[in-house]
Structures are given as C-alpha cells and as structure tokens.
Amino acid sequence: MAETHELTRNQHLVLDALSGSTGPLSAYGILDRVRSEGIKAPLQIYRALDRLVEMGLAHRLESLNAFVACAHTHAEHEGLAAFAICESCGRVDEFADLVVEERLAAWSASTGFRAERTTIEIRGHCKDCVAAGR
Ligand SMILES: [Zn+2]
Ligand SMILES: [Zn+2]
Numbered sequence: 747m748a749e750t751h752e753l754t755r756n757q758h759l760v761l762d763a764l765s766g767s768t769g770p771l772s773a774y775g776i777l778d779r780v781r782s783e784g785i786k787a788p789l790q791i792y793r794a795l796d797r798l799v800e801m802g803l804a805h806r807l808e809s810l811n812a813f814v815a816c817a818h819t820h821a822e823h824e825g826l827a828a829f830a831i832c833e834s835c836g837r838v839d840e841f842a843d844l845v846v847e848e849r850l851a852a853w854s855a856s857t858g859f860r861a862e863r864t865t866i867e868i869r870g871h872c873k874d875c876v877a878a879g880r
Pocket of ligand 2: 832834835836871873874875
C-alpha cells in the first residue's frame with residue numbers, strides 16, 4: 747500500500763496542489779501552482795501524476811482531461827471510484843461503489859473482456875446548483 751512518505755518531492759508538490767484546489771486541475775493548472783517551487787517542465791508534472799494515479803492518491807478525469815486528489819484514504823477506498831461532475835460550478839464529488847464494481851467484474855467475466863481501466867464520470871448539476879436553479 748502506498749504511503750505519502752514514500753513520495754518524491756515533486757510528487758508531494760503535485761499532490762498538495764491537487765489537494766488544495768477546490769476543483770479538478772489540468773497538468774498545466776498544476777504547473778502554474780508549483781512553478782514557484784522550481785518545477786518548470788510539464789514532463790515533471792506528468793511523471794508525478796502518473797505515479798500518483800498509479801498509487802491511487804490521485805485520479806484522472808477522462809472527460810475533463812484533468813486530475814483530482816483522491817477523496818479517500820486507502821483504507822476507505824473500496825469499490826470502483828466514480829465521479830459526479832457539476833457542469834455549473836465545476837465541483838467534483840468522488841464516491842466508491844462496490845455493487846457497480848461487482849457488476850462490471852461479472853460482465854467482464856461473462857464476456858471474456860479483460861478490463862484494464864474503468865472510469866465512471868457522471869456529468870450533471872450538483873444539489874446546490876439544482877437548488878439555486880443554475
Ligand atoms: Zn479515490
Ligand atoms: Zn454545482
């Protein structure tokens with residue numbers, strides 16, 4: 747299991763930038779936030795992101811081509827990660843669902859499809875935006 751103390755300095759900086767952001771960040775958005783720490787090259791960001799995603803500390807939102815820090819600790823991260831993305835305010839809520847994961851695993855087993863990566867992204871409007879009529 748990955749622990750944050752195993753992270754390199756760059757990985758720490760990138761994770762801090764993601765954790766400190768209210769919404770998802772693109773690689774360039776992250777670069778803007780860590781430039782003052784001496785990270786200048788997008789490649790350094792991509793390398794750190796690859797590793798963070800691999801360790802489950804961050805997730806890539808395919809539809810936005812952006813990244814978020816994982817909302818859970820590893821102990822809590824059970825089931826497939828799913829994301830509800832608000833198109834009005836940009837808020838992203840992560841949740842995990844074991845039932846969905848089991849269903850997809852059963853489907854993979856029955857069809858013989860070997861799944862390597864699954865991302866569930868629900869686009870819509872969050873409760874606050876719906877209430878505010880946005
Ligand atoms: Zn997560
Ligand atoms: Zn919203």
